[in-house]
Amino acid sequence: MHDVARASGIMRTGPVGKSTSGLIRARAFEKFLATIMADDPFCFTVRPPDRESDDLAVDALRKAERMLAAWRRGPAPLPGQINWPEDDPNLVREDCPAFAGWHSGGSKVYPLCKANGRHPDLFRLGGVFNDYGLTSCARCSWNLRFPSGE
Structure with a gap:
């Protein structure tokens, strides 16, 4: 930047x-x-x-x-409303190059993404959780650019 x-x-x-x-x-x-x-x-x-x-x-x-x-x-005004896609917390794109796999942490299994920063709570689990964050596929620009099934 x-x-x-x-x-x-x-x-x-x-x-x-x-x-x-x-x-x-x-x-x-x-x-x-x-x-x-x-x-x-x-x-x-x-x-x-x-x-x-x-x-x-x-x-x-x-x-x-x-x-x-x-x-x-030239300068442009910021649009008043940005229409973000509907957030589906259950959407996980395993075909994404940034998908880091499913990992066990405590009593749950979490999908992780290499492109997301570490989670403010999960990094305490150490290992891969200290490097990657949870997936956010529904709001990810990669998911919007390459819809599932194409």
Whole structure:
């Protein structure tokens, strides 16, 4: 994001003591966020780029490129309402490259996702729970891009 902010021109740098610091004006940052979120509500959600790859860096670079392209088109207001998909907590896409499998923790079995950060409670179970988070397939951009059965 540092490189995106610098490339977009919203971040200015200057000397602070013996180091260099970046400064982004709040109004410029607000316009930037509104513009990129209006273009892609999932712009901060990094997911596998396709069915064969689990390289999250590819998706991050593509999203950074799209953020800059949206900003170059000009500021846009944030839409008043973003229509998120219906949240189905039981939906688990085992065909997703980020699916980390089912894992036992305590007395339950949990589906985990490599693209989600660790869960605020489950990380205490250690092991794989310290690395991955619970699946959130219903609200995931990968699930919306590659519907089940295609």
